[in-house]
Amino acid sequence: MSARNIIRSLSGALPDRRGVAAIELAFTLPVLTFLSLGAFDVARMLSAQIDYQQAAAEVASLALARPPQSDTAYLKQAAMSASGLTEDKVTVATSLTCNGTASNSSCASGQEQARYVIVTLNGQYAPLWTHFGVSQTINLDVVRKVRYQ
Template sequence: MMRQLASFARLRCNEDGSMAIETAFVAPILLVLALGGFEVSSMVARQTELQTAAAEAATVVRATIPETVEQQNTVRDILVTSTGLTAEQVTITPIYRCGTAQDYVTVADSCGSDAEYKFIRVDLRDTYAPVWTKFGVTSGFDFNIRRTVQIG
């Protein structure tokens, strides 16, 4: 009986393999944290890139005042080139505000006798799918960036 107690005491004091067990518990948590940090930084970087592109578009619109469809398409092409988006993901739309109204309209004639103010609306749309969506954890999300620039 004493021998069994002595061998149990020796076994209890043996620390061989304890580091492997601790690593087995901690490594997956650290891996998930690192992956999450990388994905969040990628999301923030893409959001910043799209915001910068929208600011660039506002500057181009103020400088050129795109009146025709061809000029609007040129602004769209600049955004497509600088962001890597497709032409379907970038929209340049002329809109109007009648007098002191808060809402925008797409047809200038709907203002009637009120003063009409012309704007260009720039919409950028993109979808981001983090790596964990491949494992069925949540889904991707959409970036929707909108800038409205008064031109007249």
């Protein structure tokens, strides 16, 4: 078969575009699948972060409604309940400032005092898809500070 005959037989197949879409889909489908898995993982991480932020906001609201005198255990318990975190991942502390300066004791008379509750949640997110992209756990830390007095 000569080159002229080969070109003539192939020229009839060039205008035929049947099956092109299937071939293009075969090339793009793996890429789209990986992008979808990554987007799903990022959405789950953002959802967990928002859950922790909402839990910290609930505890801050509770501290405003029922200010702690000295014991913050009920606030810590509320934070653990709202966030689903364990005791070692939740910290609730109080602080005092006198005229804008941190203090460990009571303020002298005439000084402006402010009391705060600081809620710290140390969550983590472990991605489901670790083969590509993020392959380690991500810290989702939330700190909420509210003045109650």
